[in-house]
Amino acid sequence: xxxxxxxxxxxxxxxxxxxxxxxxxxxxxxxxxxxxxxxxxxxxxxxxxxxxxxxxxxxxxxxxxxxxxxxxxxxxxxxxxxxxxxxxxxxxxxxxxxxxxxxxxxxxxxxxxxxxxxxxxxxxxxxxxxxxxxxxxxxxxxxxxxxxxxxxxxxxxxxxxxxxxxxxxxxxxxxxxxxxxxxxxxxxxxxxxxxxxxxxxxxxxxxxxxxxxxxxxxxxxxxxxxxxxxxxxxxxxxxxxxxxxxxxxxxxxxxxxxxxxx
Amino acid sequence: xxxxxxxxxxxxxxxxxxxxxxxxxxxxxxxxxxxxxxxxxxxxxxxxxxxxxxxxxxxxxxxxxxxxxxxxxxxxxxxxxxxxxxxxxxxxxxxxxxxxxxxxxxxxxxxxxxxxxxxxxxxxxxxxxxxxxxxxxxxxxxxxxxxxxxxxxxxxxxxxxxxxxxxxxxxxxxxxxxxxxxxxxxxxxxxxxxxxxxxxxxxxxxxxxxxxxxxxxxxxxxxxxxxxxxxxxxxxxxxxxxxxxxxxxxxxxxxxxxxxxxxxxxxxxxxxxxxxxxxxxxxxxxxxxxxxxxxxxxxxxxxxxxxxxxxxxxxxxxxxxxxxxxxxxxxxxxxxxxxxxxxxxxxxxxxxxxxxxxxxxxxxxxxxxxxxxxxxxxxxxxxxxxxxxxxxxxxxxxxxxxxxxxxxxxxxxxxxxxxxxxxxxxxxxxxxxxxxxxxxxxxxxxxxxxxxxxxxxxxxxxx
Numbered sequence: 001x002x003x004x005x006x007x008x009x010x011x012x013x014x015x016x017x018x019x020x021x022x023x024x025x026x027x028x029x030x031x032x033x034x035x036x037x038x039x040x041x042x043x044x045x046x047x048x049x050x051x052x053x054x055x056x057x058x059x060x061x062x063x064x065x066x067x068x069x070x071x072x073x074x075x076x077x078x079x080x081x082x083x084x085x086x087x088x089x090x091x092x093x094x095x096x097x098x099x100x101x102x103x104x105x106x107x108x109x110x111x112x113x114x115x116x117x118x119x120x121x122x123x124x125x126x127x128x129x130x131x132x133x134x135x136x137x138x139x140x141x142x143x144x145x146x147x148x149x150x151x152x153x154x155x156x157x158x159x160x161x162x163x164x165x166x167x168x169x170x171x172x173x174x175x176x177x178x179x180x181x182x183x184x185x186x187x188x189x190x191x192x193x194x195x196x197x198x199x200x201x202x203x204x205x206x207x208x209x210x211x212x213x214x215x216x217x218x219x220x221x222x223x224x225x226x227x228x229x230x231x232x233x234x235x236x237x238x239x240x241x242x243x244x245x246x247x248x249x250x251x252x253x254x255x256x257x258x259x260x261x262x
Numbered sequence: 263x264x265x266x267x268x269x270x271x272x273x274x275x276x277x278x279x280x281x282x283x284x285x286x287x288x289x290x291x292x293x294x295x296x297x298x299x300x301x302x303x304x305x306x307x308x309x310x311x312x313x314x315x316x317x318x319x320x321x322x323x324x325x326x327x328x329x330x331x332x333x334x335x336x337x338x339x340x341x342x343x344x345x346x347x348x349x350x351x352x353x354x355x356x357x358x359x360x361x362x363x364x365x366x367x368x369x370x371x372x373x374x375x376x377x378x379x380x381x382x383x384x385x386x387x388x389x390x391x392x393x394x395x396x397x398x399x400x401x402x403x404x405x406x407x408x409x410x411x412x413x414x415x416x417x418x419x420x421x422x423x424x425x426x427x428x429x430x431x432x433x434x435x436x437x438x439x440x441x442x443x444x445x446x447x448x449x450x451x452x453x454x455x456x457x458x459x460x461x462x463x464x465x466x467x468x469x470x471x472x473x474x475x476x477x478x479x480x481x482x483x484x485x486x487x488x489x490x491x492x493x494x495x496x497x498x499x500x501x502x503x504x505x506x507x508x509x510x511x512x513x514x515x516x517x518x519x520x521x522x523x524x525x526x527x528x529x530x531x532x533x534x535x536x537x538x539x540x541x542x543x544x545x546x547x548x549x550x551x552x553x554x555x556x557x558x559x560x561x562x563x564x565x566x567x568x569x570x571x572x573x574x575x576x577x578x579x580x581x582x583x584x585x586x587x588x589x590x591x592x593x594x595x596x597x598x599x600x601x602x603x604x605x606x607x608x609x610x611x612x613x614x615x616x617x618x619x620x621x622x623x624x625x626x627x628x629x630x631x632x633x634x635x636x637x638x639x640x641x642x643x644x645x646x647x648x649x650x651x652x653x654x655x656x657x658x659x660x661x662x663x664x665x666x667x668x669x670x671x672x673x674x675x676x677x678x679x680x681x682x683x684x685x686x687x688x689x690x691x692x693x694x695x696x697x698x699x700x701x702x703x704x705x706x707x708x709x710x711x712x713x714x715x716x717x718x719x720x721x722x723x724x725x
Contacts, residue, residue, distance in 0.1 A: 012578070013579075031551070033577070033578045034578075036578070036580045039580065075575070183532070184531065184532035184533065184534050184584055185534065185581075185584075186534050186535060186574075187488060187534050187535060187574035187575060187576060187581060187585075188574065188575045188577075189572050189573070189574060189575075190487065190559075190562045190566075190572065190573035190574070190575055191566065191572045191573065193575070
């Protein structure tokens with residue numbers, strides 16, 4: 001079975017601060033790291049490979065240094081990596097990002113199963129996985145907690161849907177997003193790091209894609225325009241609401257509406 | 263030693279000193295009858311909760327005048343029966359006395375009350391960009407408790423133990439006199455160092471109420487490696503080579519798959535690898551990524567040259583938590599695997615750690631006890647646990663004593679000592695005498711007598 005895992009390089013510390021005056025992110029000294037949620041996806045993929053054979057490839061989109069994230073995946077045991085990098089992709093919102101990734105996946109070649117993490121620690125949207133699948137026209141499921149089996153060209157999984165656990169059999173090729181804390185990710189191997197073969201990481205630019213229309217990528221392809229980034233106001237006042245999930249949703253909706261947040 | 267029992271008048275007097283903070287009889291929670299390991303048992307007549315040095319002074323003066331024994335207690339996380347009121351009397355609880363009094367960034371010290379928890383101190387320092395170097399595994403211990411046993415922890419190899427980090431203490435003598443020992447100075451050649459004498463005296467010489475502690479700017483980078491070896495012998499035999507490599511790891515811990523499996527069950531969480539039966543866990547820190555990576559790679563290469571199966575890198579907070587949370591849970595995990603246990607916190611020269619661990623396997627077979635262990639391979643301090651596993655009282659006592667005797671005798675032969683960091687308390691007294699001999703104990707008793715002529719402070723402990 002050939003698996004592709006989508007990963008992202010994120011700031012090394014999850015406590016990223018925003019400069020109140022400039023609105024710019026204050027980069028922590030810790031550098032960058034692999035998005036912690038992606039580690040569960042990688043582990044799930046490597047466990048599937050152990051059980052069913054095949055390959056685990058990884059794909060990321062980002063500046064040239066995002067190759068570091070791919071290297072780390074190779075040290076964890078993945079087979080090959082793809083870096084999607086081009087100035088034309090800068091400033092992409094969720095829509096443009098997922099479209100770019102879908103183009104990268106097409107370029108990377110046939111795949112049975114695509115696995116993404118739940119979300120990233122910097123963007124936190126949890127939308128890129130599902131949107132990528134939509135661009136590719138394949139079925140998808142989020143919050144997967146267990147991969148039960150692979151049979152008859154389908155993958156059987158359990159997913160946490162807030163108030164119920166669903167069991168789904170999904171025809172491959174398909175895309176799943178793992179929930180967090182679903183396994184204990186293995187650690188990167190120093191032995192593999194030392195034996196690292198740089199030719200296992202390939203770069204794609206806009207010119208490599210099927211769709212070369214630059215208005216579909218980056219800022220130009222993003223309907224979301226960020227006007228300002230600012231730290232949230234801190235307030236310690238709180239309102240306690242009690243009830244069932246449905247009642248809570250209704251009360252919360254009413255409250256947000258009253259306060260003109262929605 | 264004959265002490266007075268507390269009378270109604272005594273309770274009244276204590277109550278007037280500490281209104282609402284004096285407990286007696288059944289109002290004292292049974293947790294105060296024992297420590298974490300629960301090998302020693304004693305019921306205090308009064309439990310008093312103090313808030314300041316002055317209050318401690320008032321209680322001590324009262325106890326001294328009335329000839330009533332006093333046992334000081336922090337979080338009660340001790341493992342040798344040190345903070346147990348075996349003679350009744352007053353238990354002086356410092357756990358609500360936990361203010362940070364001063365952060366002195368010019369002298370790089372932080373002054374705290376003795377009831378502050380180690381985890382609270384670490385968080386405070388971290389928040390201000392500093393590090394308090396000692397890192398004992400039990401983070402809910404008080405700093406006063408750490409001082410009383412001279413706790414070591416996992417960074418001892420590079421940064422030393424509690425004694426190395428204490429610049430000054432405020433302590434109350436049994437008479438109630440308040441004393442300052444040491445100061446913020448970095449050097450000190452001014453007579454006998456009474457501060458260092460009180461550190462590690464397990465509440466038998468004076469009551470430590472405040473401490474001025476050395477801090478350092480927090481190292482910017484840290485990376486750990488987890489190194490699986492084919493056998494414990496291979497793992498531990500590599501440690502002397504690491505020590506000789508002219509790179510000083512912050513920590514060098516050893517752990518077996520056997521103990522890791524207990525931690526997995528206890529935490530309900532898988533360890534990131536099951537590659538082998540024996541592991542070394544090392545941490546490196548520094549102020550530049552390049553320097554830290556260089557140190558890490560030097561030792562990683564050395565481990566691979568010495569037949570390590572692999573070297574796994576732990577370079578993010580999440581990875582660190584997945585490994586160090588298991589390491590931090592070993593004691594509790596082993597405890598939950600049996601009905602009762604006792605421990606041996608022996609310390610041996612670092613070159614003999616491998617021999618000693620293998621010897622514990624031999625002892626386990628010889629006396630018929632399960633004896634898991636883990637510990638600080640880098641500083642020679644081992645934590646060896648004797649598990650009762652349902653044995654009858656008599657048999658348990660017999661086998662336990664045999665095992666302790668064999669292990670402490672072997673430690674003595676190879677230049678080791680009874681305790682690396684948990685102290686002597688009540689439980690390890692016979693072994694201390696055997697190890698150090700009568701003359702050394704006599705000198706210690708002489709010191710005790712100078713500080714505490716009536717012997718009211720933690721009687722029956724250490725010496």
